Amino acid sequence: MKIVVCIKQVPDTTEIKIDPVTGTLIRDGVPSIMNPDDKSGLEMALQLKDEKGAHVTVITMGPPQADLILREAYAMGVDRAIHLTDRKFAGADTLATSHALAGALRKIDFDLLITGRQAIDGDTAQVGPQIAEHLDLPQVSYLEDLKFDGDKTFTMKRHIEDGYQMLEVEAPCVVTVLSSANTPRYMNVGGIVDAYQKEVEVWGFNEIEVDEKDLGLKGSPTSVHKAFARGLKPAGELYEVGTDEAVGIIIKKLKEKFILN
Amino acid sequence: MKLEDYKGIYVFIEQREGIIQNVALELLGQARKLADELSDKVYAMLLGDQITDQAQGLIARGADEVIVVDAPELKEYTTEPYTQAICQIISERKPESLFIGATTLGRDLGPRVSARVGTGLTADCTKIEIGENGEMLMTRPAFGGNLMATIVCKNHRPQMGTVRPGVLFAMDADESRTGAIVNYEVKFNAAKFRVKLLETVKEDNNLIDITEARILVSGGRGIGNKEGFEAMDALAHTLNAEVSASRAMVDAGYIGHDRQVGQTGKTVRPDLYFAFGISGAIQHVAGMEDSDLIIAVNKDKHAPIFQVSDLGIVGDAKQIIKKLTERLEKQN
Amino acid sequence: MNFSLTKEQELFQQMIKDFAENEVKPLAAEVDDLERFPVETVEKMAKIGIMGIPIPKQYGGAGGTNVMYSMAVEELSAVCATTGVIVSAHTSLCAAPILEYGTEAQKQKYLPKLASGEWIGAFGLTEPNAGTDAAGQQTTAVEDGDNYIINGSKIFITNAEFAHVYVILAMTDKSQGTRGITAFIIEKGTPGFSIGKKEKKMGIRGSATCELVFENCIVPKENMLGKLSKGFGIAMKTLDGGRIGIAAQALGIAQGAIDETVKYVKERKQFGRPISAFQNTQFQLADMNTKTEASRMLVRKAAYKKDAKLPYSVDAAMAKLYAAETAMEVTNKAVQLHGGYGYTREYPVERMMRDAKITEIYEGTSEVQRMVISANMLK
Numbered sequence: 001m002k003i004v005v006c007i008k009q010v011p012d013t014t015e016i017k018i019d020p021v022t023g024t025l026i027r028d029g030v031p032s033i034m035n036p037d038d039k040s041g042l043e044m045a046l047q048l049k050d051e052k053g054a055h056v057t058v059i060t061m062g063p064p065q066a067d068l069i070l071r072e073a074y075a076m077g078v079d080r081a082i083h084l085t086d087r088k089f090a091g092a093d094t095l096a097t098s099h100a101l102a103g104a105l106r107k108i109d110f111d112l113l114i115t116g117r118q119a120i121d122g123d124t125a126q127v128g129p130q131i132a133e134h135l136d137l138p139q140v141s142y143l144e145d146l147k148f149d150g151d152k153t154f155t156m157k158r159h160i161e162d163g164y165q166m167l168e169v170e171a172p173c174v175v176t177v178l179s180s181a182n183t184p185r186y187m188n189v190g191g192i193v194d195a196y197q198k199e200v201e202v203w204g205f206n207e208i209e210v211d212e213k214d215l216g217l218k219g220s221p222t223s224v225h226k227a228f229a230r231g232l233k234p235a236g237e238l239y240e241v242g243t244d245e246a247v248g249i250i251i252k253k254l255k256e257k258f259i260l261n
Numbered sequence: 262m263k264l265e266d267y268k269g270i271y272v273f274i275e276q277r278e279g280i281i282q283n284v285a286l287e288l289l290g291q292a293r294k295l296a297d298e299l300s301d302k303v304y305a306m307l308l309g310d311q312i313t314d315q316a317q318g319l320i321a322r323g324a325d326e327v328i329v330v331d332a333p334e335l336k337e338y339t340t341e342p343y344t345q346a347i348c349q350i351i352s353e354r355k356p357e358s359l360f361i362g363a364t365t366l367g368r369d370l371g372p373r374v375s376a377r378v379g380t381g382l383t384a385d386c387t388k389i390e391i392g393e394n395g396e397m398l399m400t401r402p403a404f405g406g407n408l409m410a411t412i413v414c415k416n417h418r419p420q421m422g423t424v425r426p427g428v429l430f431a432m433d434a435d436e437s438r439t440g441a442i443v444n445y446e447v448k449f450n451a452a453k454f455r456v457k458l459l460e461t462v463k464e465d466n467n468l469i470d471i472t473e474a475r476i477l478v479s480g481g482r483g484i485g486n487k488e489g490f491e492a493m494d495a496l497a498h499t500l501n502a503e504v505s506a507s508r509a510m511v512d513a514g515y516i517g518h519d520r521q522v523g524q525t526g527k528t529v530r531p532d533l534y535f536a537f538g539i540s541g542a543i544q545h546v547a548g549m550e551d552s553d554l555i556i557a558v559n560k561d562k563h564a565p566i567f568q569v570s571d572l573g574i575v576g577d578a579k580q581i582i583k584k585l586t587e588r589l590e591k592q593n
Numbered sequence: 594m595n596f597s598l599t600k601e602q603e604l605f606q607q608m609i610k611d612f613a614e615n616e617v618k619p620l621a622a623e624v625d626d627l628e629r630f631p632v633e634t635v636e637k638m639a640k641i642g643i644m645g646i647p648i649p650k651q652y653g654g655a656g657g658t659n660v661m662y663s664m665a666v667e668e669l670s671a672v673c674a675t676t677g678v679i680v681s682a683h684t685s686l687c688a689a690p691i692l693e694y695g696t697e698a699q700k701q702k703y704l705p706k707l708a709s710g711e712w713i714g715a716f717g718l719t720e721p722n723a724g725t726d727a728a729g730q731q732t733t734a735v736e737d738g739d740n741y742i743i744n745g746s747k748i749f750i751t752n753a754e755f756a757h758v759y760v761i762l763a764m765t766d767k768s769q770g771t772r773g774i775t776a777f778i779i780e781k782g783t784p785g786f787s788i789g790k791k792e793k794k795m796g797i798r799g800s801a802t803c804e805l806v807f808e809n810c811i812v813p814k815e816n817m818l819g820k821l822s823k824g825f826g827i828a829m830k831t832l833d834g835g836r837i838g839i840a841a842q843a844l845g846i847a848q849g850a851i852d853e854t855v856k857y858v859k860e861r862k863q864f865g866r867p868i869s870a871f872q873n874t875q876f877q878l879a880d881m882n883t884k885t886e887a888s889r890m891l892v893r894k895a896a897y898k899k900d901a902k903l904p905y906s907v908d909a910a911m912a913k914l915y916a917a918e919t920a921m922e923v924t925n926k927a928v929q930l931h932g933g934y935g936y937t938r939e940y941p942v943e944r945m946m947r948d949a950k951i952t953e954i955y956e957g958t959s960e961v962q963r964m965v966i967s968a969n970m971l972k
Binding site: 127241260 | 339340341364365366368369371372373375376377379380381382383384385392398402403404405406407408409410411412413414415416417455456457458459460461462463464470476500512518519524525532533542543544553554555556558562567569570571572573574575576577580581584585588589592
Binding site: 068071072075185186187188189190191192193194195196 | 600601604605607608611612641642643645646650654655656657661
């Protein structure tokens with residue numbers, strides 16, 4: 001079985017703080033990480049490698065520094081890494097991103113394409129299904145678990161709000177995986193030692209077959225009209241008192257707001 | 262693409278087992294407001310099997326026309342049949358804008374449709390307004406809720422957005438409203454139905470949607486363990502409230518994902534939100550800060566939750582829950 | 594001259610910090626409190642190659658450097674000094690001498706199991722009457738056909754209870770003093786070999802420090818490590834390497850105490866402001882950080898020289914001396930800045946201060962390091 005996993009380098013948004021005075025984002029010193037849903041998808045692929053001997057390729061689209069997550073993927077145990085990078089891809093929204101990735105993926109043979117459900121910097125959950133559409137492949141999003149019959153058929157467990165669905169799909173297909181699907185392994189020390197000895201294939205516009213008008217800023221139907229920090233709400237009352245008094249204060253407030261009679 | 266050929270605000274009506282989901286009514290309510298502002302019409306797209314009898318109710322909730330696609334292929338949601346149906350409607354009817362609820366279903370359907378018709382999609386909108394030139398201004402949180410971005414789709418139609426459940430308002434049913442109900446025929450290409458649904462399993466029998474609760478008793482790390490959650494249950498019981506939680510507690514397995522509040526969970530806006538032992542990371546705050554009244558209890562005086570709370574108590578959440586429950590039980 | 598980490602080292606640091614934070618730190622207080630050897634942590638470390646960092650790939654190791662190894666011990670010790678010393682004793686005191694002095698057969702037999710963490714390693718030199726004066730060995734090994742018969746005991750042996758392989762020193766010729774000492778590899782379960790009393794310690798309480806007891810213990814001749822009578826040199830060289838590990842452990846403890854203290858002084862308010870606003874706090878932190886960074890430079894330099902196959906015993910001695918004394922000073926200040934809370938087990942600096950003390954004592958006391966350093970100056 002051949003698996004391709006799409007991964008993305010993202011700022012660790014849990015480390016972003018808001019300046020209490022200006023209300024703006026503090027982005028300095030925020031580390032870049034492999035997107036958690038993608039990393040979970042990568043773990044799913046590596047488990048299939050451990051169990052069934054799958055060949056695992058990772059691909060990322062991003063600026064040169066995104067090389068780091070490909071090295072990380074090598075240290076976790078992948079077989080091949082591709083870095084899709086070109087100025088022509090810059091400024092892409094989800095649709096243009098999916099066009100670029102689909103263009104690269106057309107050049108790779110696979111049975112299963114895994115993406116994370118969504119990236120923590122955008123939270124859109126769109127690129128996976130959009131790639132599936134461009135490649136005319138079936139998709140299953142919000143994947144929690146997957147079993148392969150060893151031949152062609154996957155049985156999949158898809159998360160929904162009030163439970164889950166069991167689905168059956170034949171290879172090749174596209175899935176988008178939840179970070180809760182599994183716990184990613186750590187990089188292996190020996191893998192780290194070798195990570196920079198291995199080749200990362202760098203692909204640009206010339207290596208993929210996509211119409212330039214579908215890429216980057218030009219290929220993006222959506223654009224940001226404006227962006228703003230959420231701002232701060234004026235502070236409410238704060239009490240540092242004993243338990244009994246605290247309970248009294250809460251009850252008084254509930255009465256004030258007519259929640260209690 | 263001639264933009265002026267595209268007209269009407271289209272809303273995807275999500276139903277599950279024939280039951281119209283609240284998010285669809287919220288979208289209709291908002292679409293109604295936008296359409297009135299633009300002197301345009303609201304079209305509800307109702308897809309399902311044996312679903313036609315639900316159409317009238319959608320007119321009462323704001324639709325001018327209900328496009329019903331009643332077909333056995335649409336009995337339960339899978340991506341491809343629904344995508345084919347919506348795309349056929351788009352290509353024949355040319356909507357100016359199209360909104361879908363940002364549920365696990367909508368977030369599966371939306372991007373597939375947008376890629377097939379080649380238009381832009383704004384995910385997880387929390388606000389939709391009309392811009393100077395009549396375009397949709399779709400605002401959504403980004404960077405883990407740290408930043409709000411307003412997105413436009415200038416030269417492509419329809420302007421598509423998925424919208425978070427629980428943030429827009431449904432209008433009260435107005436039975437005097439009139440509108441058309443159109444049965445719409447879709448030519449399915451069954452050869453492309455490649456995902457087979459084996460079964461749908463519900464995990465929680467008394468499923469409560471926390472986005473609809475009037476009062477939420479929410480717990481975080483400071484609640485600690487299972488006993489802490491049992492105590493919250495007891496408190497919730499005295500207040501007719503529902504229990505919810507921060508991501509840490511969901512990850513720890515104390516409570517299901519469907520009760521998670523925050524950027525990666527649900528956005529809630531109850532009359533009263535209790536935050537017990539929740540530090541108030543931005544991811545959490547993004548999902549609850551619009552609650553009418555926020556009461557926070559936390560040991561750490563500097564916890565960011567106190568920046569959004571109306572009433573903050575520095576103290577032990579577990580003890581306060583216990584005492585508060587006792588007092589309220591006595592009162593009842 | 595370059596003080597930057599390489600890309601591999603940066604990647605490694607990212608991994609080991611994550612691992613320490615998520616897998617090791619949550620257990621640190623419990624491991625200390627219950628004097629419990631963290632078996633599950635060792636298994637997790639084994640799985641990703643932390644038990645064999647500087648062992649070459651041909652012997653099943655990660656093929657990493659001593660700089661990486663020192664970074665691992667540092668980061669682990671920053672959250673749990675017990676875990677740090679488990680790795681250090683295993684790697685520096687058992688796997689390293691087998692790699693350095695073992696026959697090919699010994700390397701093939703022991704290193705893959707040690708490097709994979711399937712087996713844990715330990716080292717036995719110290720005896721009740723032979724501490725700093727290592728030459729006063731009373732454990733004897735007497736030739737008997739194809740075997741040696743070992744009698745005596747070793748004390749304060751890290752990992753003892755949980756190890757599978759021990760490198761130990763014994764007198765094969767008492768009349769020759771240090772020139773009559775020979776090293777042996779002993780396996781768990783060897784007839785006549787048993788684990789004695791477990792020490793109750795001030796710090797690093799989870800590291801299973803025990804006595805090794807040899808009563809007519811029969812060890813096959815092929816288990817002799819290095820040549821007959823060359824054991825003292827092997828022990829001294831082994832300790833040179835071990836000092837890099839202990840220096841890294843001390844460095845980690847100091848850094849851990851600083852991290853905890855910085856967090857605390859920003860939160861704790863007195864006289865209406867956070868104590869970080871007081872100049873005394875600021876100056877103490879500046880000193881703590883400067884000395885800890887100086888320790889880091891010494892540790893990295895010693896590890897670098899070992900990797901570059903340059904003489905490093907004086908560098909290792911300096912690193913251990915300075916890092917250990919810094920760890921003691923920094924943790925002491927950390928407790929002081931925490932005030933009364935720092936004296937309680939509510940806060941980890943209490944444990945860190947207890948853990949720091951041993952770094953001034955084991956694998957050569959600070960006094961021994963001063964002897965090594967000055968002897969080199971005066972020769």
